[in-house]
Amino acid sequence: MDRRLELEAITKRYGRDKNSITALQDISFTLFAGEFLAIQGPSGSGKSTLLNICGLIDNPSDGDYYLNGVSVAQLGVSERCTYRRRDIGFIFQRHQLIPAMTVYENIAYPLLLNGVTPKQIRHDVNQLLDTMGLEHRRKHLPKQLSGGERQRVGIARALIKRPQLVIADEPSASLDHQHAHAGLQLMRKLNQAYGASFLVASHDPFVIDHCDRKIELLDGRLETPA
Ligand SMILES: Nc1ncnc2c1ncn2[C@@H]1O[C@H](COP(=O)(O)OP(=O)(O)OP(=O)(O)O)[C@@H](O)[C@H]1O
Numbered sequence: 001m002d003r004r005l006e007l008e009a010i011t012k013r014y015g016r017d018k019n020s021i022t023a024l025q026d027i028s029f030t031l032f033a034g035e036f037l038a039i040q041g042p043s044g045s046g047k048s049t050l051l052n053i054c055g056l057i058d059n060p061s062d063g064d065y066y067l068n069g070v071s072v073a074q075l076g077v078s079e080r081c082t083y084r085r086r087d088i089g090f091i092f093q094r095h096q097l098i099p100a101m102t103v104y105e106n107i108a109y110p111l112l113l114n115g116v117t118p119k120q121i122r123h124d125v126n127q128l129l130d131t132m133g134l135e136h137r138r139k140h141l142p143k144q145l146s147g148g149e150r151q152r153v154g155i156a157r158a159l160i161k162r163p164q165l166v167i168a169d170e171p172s173a174s175l176d177h178q179h180a181h182a183g184l185q186l187m188r189k190l191n192q193a194y195g196a197s198f199l200v201a202s203h204d205p206f207v208i209d210h211c212d213r214k215i216e217l218l219d220g221r222l223e224t225p226a
């Protein structure tokens, strides 16, 4: 099976000298193409830090990271940007929607950035709004939505461009069971239909049970080596 991500002895320190915090220490694992992997661990164990590194939002202090076999350290700024825009979908702990854009516009935005035709955008966004039960909220602004609705918009926005890697930080945090299920089903559908790989940080037993495999972080170290 193809290796989507490979982390070799990744360490992340925040700050310098005696005030520095080691958020990740000696983390190695592989995420294969089409795999749906859960990252479990208590608050402060380094889950978001790890996801930020995997998603090219942050750099490790030490170690090697390969994305589709390419050493990330060798990528230039614009190549990293292209990867993030085209190939990686993010679902954040705090949804991070664009406040001045409607639900429809927020979901359409990644397609617009990738040069998709207006007709295709309308088709894809309307279909996804329908699947996520958000069609009646299409013209609303994020501030007019409930927490769960915002989270669903965040999931839709990450999945709309059918990225090969989806990084989700507590994707079900503010969802009730029914909507958590719908969000997860959608993620699974993309996973099966297009072989997208998923890296999902979660405390939610429901989410973890539906992943192929899990790894556990404790104080920045991997508990169960993958
Ligand atoms: N920008 C930063 N500067 C300094 N320390 C940070 C920074 N971001 C995170 N940390 C520290 O790194 C450690 C890991 O944080 P991280 O956010 O990755 O944990 P987490 O597992 O995602 O926690 P949670 O479940 O609460 O989201 C914590 O001790 C945190 O205080």
Ligand SMILES: [Mg+2]
Pocket (backbone or CB within 6 Å): 047, 048, 049, 093, 169
């Ligand atoms: Mg976190």
